[in-house]
Amino acid sequence: MSATDLEDLVKSLQPSQIAPPFARYSHGVEIPIGMRIVRTAGQLGMAQDGSVPDTAEAQANICFANIQAILAEAQMSAKDVCHVSAYVTDRIHFAGYMKARDAFVQGARVLPSSTLLIVSGFTRPEYLVEVEVWAAAR
Template identity: 25%
Template sequence: MDRDLAIDFLALNRRNDALRRGDVAGYGRPAIRRNAMPPAHIVSHNPATVSPPAGSYSLGLEVTQHRRLLFISGQVPERSDGNVPEGFEAQCEQAWRNVMEVLAAAGLGVAHLVKVTTFLTDRNQVVTNRTIRRQMLGEHQPALTVVIAETVDSKWLLEIEAIAAE
């Protein structure tokens, strides 16, 4: 394919993406919505007939009147320069910062999170993970799953994926 044609094709895709998002500032910049819609209505369901959540999360969240969903791929504890912090606490904070950056790139925040799955590499990380998650999410309590698993790269001590709704 001709290089000029490929560049034009990419520019067209960027323009279409920006238009679809309602981003008048341009591709990759914070969205400025032409027709602002109210945030999704999110209802927490914690029935008394089910064992209550052990931490700050909801057993189920119902999303109604949403305009869009954002699926955040598993975020590993790598900085943009490729460096991985030392120790679980620093890695957990970095993985959460990466989640927040993806949310921000879509013009969303932690209040839009409806589901978070965290993959830990050791059961001993559970309490520290819970503490850092609470710091990052504040009072917001999305549906939550924590799994003990092996990560693709052994230097990563966790991975976090999420779903957000607006």
């Protein structure tokens, strides 16, 4: 199945009655019956060697690299992501997270829906970002 076929299957929902998204995402995404679905666990910004970078952008890049590895196990890629949920520990981390997220969705067939929340913290204080996704493919 070609990318064009997938674009015809997974549909971006952008109702004209509401304000447009203020970033690179869709208000909703319709996934038709028959698609395979992958949902990742929340990924933290810890490298394989156990190190945790100091910046939200570097941590988010690790989160998205982990997500790419998980999707590859299901023969999927970032192009198949239909929703991204992310959590940051402070508003100051939005810009770094968004830079990593925008790079991740750069080649998306359909821009995913997206949720970004500020949380009080994670299991260890050095974590600044956590990301989880839903993906769909044939």
